Amino acid sequence: MENLYLLVPIAPLLGSIMAGLFGKQIGLVWSHRVTISLVIVSFIASLIIFMDVLEGNIYNGTVYTWMISGETVFEVGFLIDTLSTLMMLIVTGVSLMVHIYTIGYMRGDPGYQRFFSYISLFTFSMLMLVMSNNFLQLFFGWEAVGLVSYLLIGFWYTRPTAIYANMKAFLVNRVGDFGFLLGIGLVLASFGSLDYEHVFSHAGYMTSKTIDIIPGQPWMLLTVISLLLFVGAMGKSAQFPLHVWLPDSMEGPTPISALIHAATMVTAGIFMVARMSPLFEYSETALSTILVIGGITTLFMALVAVVQNDIKRVVAFSTLSQLGYMTVALGASAYSVAIFHLMTHAFFKALLFLGAGSVIIAMHHEQDMRKMGGLKQYMPITFATMFIAALASAGVPGFSGFFSKDAIIEAVHFSNIPGSEFAYFCVLITVFVTALYTFRLIFMTFYGEPRMDAHTHKHLHESPWVVTLPLIILAIPTVIAGWVIGPMLFGGFLTDPIQVHDHHDAVALMGEAYTGVFGMMSHALTTLPFWFSIAGIFSAWFLYRVRTDLPEKIRQISGPVYTLLDRKYFIDELYSWMFARGSRGLSMILWKYGDIKIIDGFFVNGTARMIAWIANIVRHFQTGYIYHYAFSMIMGVFLLMSLWLFYY
Numbered sequence: 001m002e003n004l005y006l007l008v009p010i011a012p013l014l015g016s017i018m019a020g021l022f023g024k025q026i027g028l029v030w031s032h033r034v035t036i037s038l039v040i041v042s043f044i045a046s047l048i049i050f051m052d053v054l055e056g057n058i059y060n061g062t063v064y065t066w067m068i069s070g071e072t073v074f075e076v077g078f079l080i081d082t083l084s085t086l087m088m089l090i091v092t093g094v095s096l097m098v099h100i101y102t103i104g105y106m107r108g109d110p111g112y113q114r115f116f117s118y119i120s121l122f123t124f125s126m127l128m129l130v131m132s133n134n135f136l137q138l139f140f141g142w143e144a145v146g147l148v149s150y151l152l153i154g155f156w157y158t159r160p161t162a163i164y165a166n167m168k169a170f171l172v173n174r175v176g177d178f179g180f181l182l183g184i185g186l187v188l189a190s191f192g193s194l195d196y197e198h199v200f201s202h203a204g205y206m207t208s209k210t211i212d213i214i215p216g217q218p219w220m221l222l223t224v225i226s227l228l229l230f231v232g233a234m235g236k237s238a239q240f241p242l243h244v245w246l247p248d249s250m251e252g253p254t255p256i257s258a259l260i261h262a263a264t265m266v267t268a269g270i271f272m273v274a275r276m277s278p279l280f281e282y283s284e285t286a287l288s289t290i291l292v293i294g295g296i297t298t299l300f301m302a303l304v305a306v307v308q309n310d311i312k313r314v315v316a317f318s319t320l321s322q323l324g325y326m327t328v329a330l331g332a333s334a335y336s337v338a339i340f341h342l343m344t345h346a347f348f349k350a351l352l353f354l355g356a357g358s359v360i361i362a363m364h365h366e367q368d369m370r371k372m373g374g375l376k377q378y379m380p381i382t383f384a385t386m387f388i389a390a391l392a393s394a395g396v397p398g399f400s401g402f403f404s405k406d407a408i409i410e411a412v413h414f415s416n417i418p419g420s421e422f423a424y425f426c427v428l429i430t431v432f433v434t435a436l437y438t439f440r441l442i443f444m445t446f447y448g449e450p451r452m453d454a455h456t457h458k459h460l461h462e463s464p465w466v467v468t469l470p471l472i473i474l475a476i477p478t479v480i481a482g483w484v485i486g487p488m489l490f491g492g493f494l495t496d497p498i499q500v501h502d503h504h505d506a507v508a509l510m511g512e513a514y515t516g517v518f519g520m521m522s523h524a525l526t527t528l529p530f531w532f533s534i535a536g537i538f539s540a541w542f543l544y545r546v547r548t549d550l551p552e553k554i555r556q557i558s559g560p561v562y563t564l565l566d567r568k569y570f571i572d573e574l575y576s577w578m579f580a581r582g583s584r585g586l587s588m589i590l591w592k593y594g595d596i597k598i599i600d601g602f603f604v605n606g607t608a609r610m611i612a613w614i615a616n617i618v619r620h621f622q623t624g625y626i627y628h629y630a631f632s633m634i635m636g637v638f639l640l641m642s643l644w645l646f647y648y
Contacts, residue, residue: 001052005059005078007045008088009127011038012095016120023113031113035120036099042123043092050085058496060133060197072188079133079196083339083497087130087271090346091264095123097470101354102255104466105361109253115155119259122148126264130271135184135194138272142180142236145265146173152256153249165248172245176235183228186211190221200278200499207282226279226286233269237323240297244572246320250312254357257312258350261319267342270326274335278499281333284417287504291331291412291419295426298324300569302433306440307555307565310367311356314441318393319349321430325408328423333504334411336494341404343488344481348392348401351474355386358463358471359445364456369441374450378460383446385471390442392478394435395533397521403482405431406520407489407510409529414506431529435536443544483517490514 015038019031026034059080067074078084098119106115125148129141154166184194190206191199203222210218233239238246246266250257260266273280273290280286298321305317322345329338360367362379376383392401409431412424450457462468487493490511500507514520524530543550555562567573621632 001049001057001059002061004045004049005080005131006063008042008049008092009124009131011042011045012092012120012127013124014038016117016124019113019120020117023117028112031116032099032103035116036096039092039096039099039120039123042127043089043096046085046088046092049080050089053080053082053085062133066136072192072194074136074194075134076137077133078131080131081497082493083271083275084130086339086343087267088127090267090343091123091126091130094346094350094474095119095259095264097350097354097474098255098259101258101357101467101470102253104464105255105357106253111155115152115253115255118148118152118155119256122152122256122259122264126268129268133196135187135196135199139181139184142232142268142272143177145268146170146177146236149249149256149260149265152260153252155252155256159251162251165245165251168248169245172242173235176232176242178231179228180232180235183225183232186221186225186228190225196275203278203282220283220285222279223283223285226276226283227289229276229279230273230286230290233273233327234293235269236272237266237269237327238297238320239269239293239323239327240300241571243297243301243320244568244575247313247316247568250310250316254312254353254360257316258353258357261316261349261353266319266323267326267346270323270330270338270342273327273330274339274498277333277335280330281499281501281504287331287333287417288419289331290327291415291417291423294324294327294329294331295419295423296324297321298328298430299426299433302430302437304565304568305437306433307562308437309369311359311369311372311441311445312353312367314369314437315349315352315356318352318434318437321434322349322393325405325427325430328412328427329408331423332408332411332415332417332420332506333500334408334415334507335498335500336489336507337404337407337411339494339498340485340488341408344392344400344404344478347474347477347481348389348399351385351389351471351478352393354467354471354474355382355389358382358467359386361463361467362460363452364459366452366456369444371452372445372450373448373452374446375460376446379446379462381462381468381471385468385475386446387442388475388478390438392482393438394537395431395529396537397524397530398479400478400480400482402524403485403517403520406524406527406529407485410510411506414509415504416506417504428528428532432532432536432539435533436540439537439540440544443540447545448548485517485520486514 012035015035018026018034023031059078062075062077065073065075099116102115102119106112109115122145125141125144127141129138129145132138132141150166150170152166153169154162156162187199188194190209191202193199206221209221211221211224212218213224234242246261249260252260280290301317301320301324305314305321308314308317322341326338326341326345329335329341358379359372359375359382362375362382363372366372388399392399395402395405409424409427412420412427415423450460452460489507502508515523543554564570621628
């Protein structure tokens with residue numbers, strides 16, 4: 001099996017090399033054939049490994065030793081358990097659908113082979129992250145997905161907006177990664193190892209250890225480590241206030257938007273915190289912080305999605321909100337629930353993104369929903385699959401999103417961690433907002449009178465099979481994936497990789513009231529989340545199907561509130577003023593005074609002027625006359641004797 005473990009990440013890496021370095025030689029068709037075939041190999045290998053793990057075969061071993069420094073060993077190794085294999089299936093499965101979809105979406109693009117190379121490399125990077133058994137390899141995968149996302153967001157590098165977006169993503173993630181790296185460094189300094197097993201097994205002994213961040217102000221060591229690691233998760237999983245890069249990442253092609261937002265990069269932070277549960281469980285401060293930040297993200301980003309008109313940006317802000325749900329679950333110590341929602345979200349969010357891409361293809365790359373409408377009759381497959389994804393996203397009973405979202409709300413309700421009341425309020429209100437913006441997208445895009453130009457209207461048609469086939473396939477788990485809630489949460493599926501202390505175990509309290517999926521659905525009919533979801537769908541129907549004049553009137557009446565949401569709370573402007581403008585101002589000061597006056601003026605030009613001044617004096621003594629030289633010698637002897645007499 002060890003060779004099979006290696007095959008999972010190596011296969012997409014080989015595909016990336018083939019398409020990237022030899023794409024011109026093998027041509028367009030073979031570029032996608034090779035990469036897709038190797039992702040299929042990786043998916044099948046992941047499935048075999050998953051079945052093996054279900055039989056109880058857990059693996060934790062070293063592939064090779066990279067470096068030894070003193071007593072510290074830096075290794076590359078794999079931890080194969082239920083958590084990592086579930087992530088492997090999600091990553092390779094969604095990546096496979098995106099690879100197939102890309103054939104239709106990127107047809108005719110001059111960077112066709114390059115794009116396939118990038119998405120295969122992205123898959124390899126994420127697999128190395130989720131399969132790691134140590135912090136070194138985790139950091140390698142962490143940085144690799146960040147690097148490849150930079151390349152993919154700026155894939156159309158001739159667009160200034162794409163270059164701005166990928167630089168923004170890169171810089172914001174560096175902020176999170178700086179904290180993440182500090183956390184890993186503190187782990188190494190405190191535990192003397194980067195191996196998960198060693199660190200987790202010794203975490204209990206570190207509860208009494210403190211560290212002085214500010215002299216005289218001791219902090220619990222595990223709290224500092226957990227908060228620093230979570231800063232990294234805030235960057236990768238786009239949590240407030242490090243969320244600003246994710247909406248702008250829509251500048252990349254739609255397939256990579258689906259891959260980044262559904263199954264790979266943004267879920268890395270959620271996976272990391274779940275994997276680090278043995279550390280986070282010892283710090284209630286860290287868990288409380290996670291709860292509050294997750295609650296802020298889920299509600300405030302959902303509100304922004306309501307006023308967006310770009311179809312991809314609606315889905316992007318939806319991703320931010322759903323990531324907030326997962327983060328709230330992590331803060332409530334319901335790590336298994338967060339991973340469960342990560343899984344269901346991967347399917348319905350990939351379906352929403354790829355469906356949006358199908359619409360964009362039909363609309364000749366128009367993304368404004370105000371210029372759409374009436375697409376239902378022209379694109380029945382796209383409509384049906386996106387409608388299924390919308391039902392799942394809104395949390396309608398029976399669809400995957402309902403089970404995981406309802407489980408998060410219940411887990412937060414049962415949680416006793418400080419901040420859970422605030423988080424519960426946020427996730428509850430967000431149910432209504434999510435249903436509203438999701439079905440606003442559906443009604444504006446597929447219903448009503450066509451609002452596009454005559455040329456686009458004339459050529460409307462369903463997307464080719466390479467686009468619709470992934471939509472159909474993803475629609476299946478979007479419906480049924482939630483039905484495994486029992487084994488996932490209450491059947492011990494994630495018991496070994498995830499550790500929860502008894503006094504934090506909200507999932508155990510949920511399990512006492514769990515009566516099966518049908519019992520959960522019937523019970524939901526009496527709860528607030530269900531009726532909030534129905535109210536959101538009804539509101540969207542009323543506003544965008546019945547009284548289509550009301551949204552504009554509401555916008556005019558709301559005034560400043562609408563502007564606040566439309567400008568995304570002015571956080572981008574704040575960062576631009578504080579960091580971009582501040583950096584330019586500091587650079588201007590350093591240029592004018594540091595460079596021109598000190599370096600050039602004093603050291604470079606000043607030295608030259610001093611030498612010129614000395615030379616101008618000395619040249620009067622270099623005349624060629626003997627009496628001038630004799631006079632200089634006498635003056636020198638006089639000066640030396642004066643100095644000697646002065647000191648002695």
